[in-house]
Amino acid sequence: MRAADERLLETEKFKALGQLTGGLAHDFNNLLTVISLNLEIATDMIGDDHPVLDLIEPAMKAASSGAQLTSSLLSFARRQPLVARTSDINALLGEMASLAARTLGGRHPIRLALRPDLPPCAIDRVQFESAVLNLLINSRDAMPSGGEITLGSDLVTVPAGGTAALPDLSPGRYVSVAVTDTGMGIPAELREKVFEPFFTTKPVGQGTGLGLSMATGFARQSGGQITLDSVAGGGTTVRLLLPAAATPPAAP
Ligand SMILES: Nc1ncnc2c1ncn2[C@@H]1O[C@H](COP(=O)(O)OP(=O)(O)OP(=O)(O)O)[C@@H](O)[C@H]1O
Ligand SMILES: [Mg+2]
Incomplete structure (x- = not known):
């Protein structure tokens, strides 16, 4: 095909x-x-x-x-009603890092790699935090004997005409939120499958297979996209790309 x-x-x-x-x-x-x-x-x-x-x-x-x-x-299913509020992503990630540190435990410290001067995003904060927490937990689970997780932000511009790497996105500016680990990685043949609801490699009772599905639905419903970079045995980065809110016009 x-x-x-x-x-x-x-x-x-x-x-x-x-x-x-x-x-x-x-x-x-x-x-x-x-x-x-x-x-x-x-x-x-x-x-x-x-x-x-x-x-x-x-x-x-x-x-x-x-x-x-x-x-x-x-x-x-992108049927979760979203309550979008203009939000400072770096501030949210900073708060999350300290909150999540407790959930993840001492063997998985979170390192923040935030790009300064990011434009704000209009997002549903509860859903955003839930998506990021799901990604952090996935990274923790990928490093059972411990390891650092990087929570980063960046600004990505999709040029007029789009870009092959991000086919779902229309031209414009996007804030990217990346969760990176140095864990077991995802084998090539599973890299599409992991986004399907209920796909899990975790034992019964430990995973429902809904974390990435939830995050994907949230990203799309917010006008963004989710991407996955992974090397089997070499770690994983999952990125949420969210449209930057139009910057308010400068005061006259
Ligand atoms: N950072 C990661 N490193 C390695 N494998 C991952 C990573 N994130 C996801 N996966 C793989 O993708 C599968 C699906 O992830 P997903 O978050 O959707 O479900 P889950 O973590 O198994 O269960 P749930 O999130 O519902 O508790 C996981 O079972 C795992 O095999
Ligand atoms: Mg998960």
């Missing part, structure tokens, strides 16, 4: 998968809301020391994990 045909097929496949999972996630989310609400009401009705609370608590936790899962699916 020609590369262009293959790309088209891939896009169609993702579209169909997106519609399916998006529709399912949406209905599923409504069901979970009913479950959570009723559990909350039941909790209020029985008082603090009722033995049935021991049964209700894990049920509530499961419903909330289910809600997190459907949220990732909705992101993948």
Whole structure:
């Protein structure tokens, strides 16, 4: 098959998968809301020391994990409503680095490599942070015996006519957020597959295979793209490219 045909097929496949999972996630989310609400009401009705609370608590936790899962699916299907706010990406990454340090543990320090004077981006901060956190966790998991993770930012300009390396992007300026590790890398034959929802190489219970799907959906829905550079055995860089917000005109 020609590369262009293959790309088209891939896009169609993702579209169909997106519609399916998006529709399912949406209905599923409504069901979970009913479950959570009723559990909350039941909790209020029985008082603090009722033995049935021991049964209700894990049920509530499961419903909330289910809600997190459907949220990732909705992101993948680009049906997560985004609340875009003009944001200073470097500031967000700085905050995230210190917050994530705790989640990742001491064996995976985060090094910041921020480009100064970045233009702002109009993004949904919650979704952005969730996408970056997913990438950081992937990097941690790729270095089981520890290692440094670099969280970087940069400015990328797509020239008029586009660029082959970033085929989804229209001309303009983009802020790139890169998560780089020196971990196990991704073998060439899996580099497309890892973006599919539910594709995971992690043991049951440790990965759902939704991190990269979620991040991809978020990037596309924000008008950007996600890219992957990886060398088997030599580390991985995943980049989120997000459109730079128009800089406000200089004061007269
Ligand atoms: N930085 C990385 N280095 C090596 N392999 C990676 C990296 N990031 C992702 N992968 C591979 O891609 C697969 C899919 O990643 P993805 O984040 O979508 O799901 P997951 O991490 O397996 O599960 P989840 O994110 O839902 O907990 C991973 O199982 C892993 O094989
Ligand atoms: Mg992941």
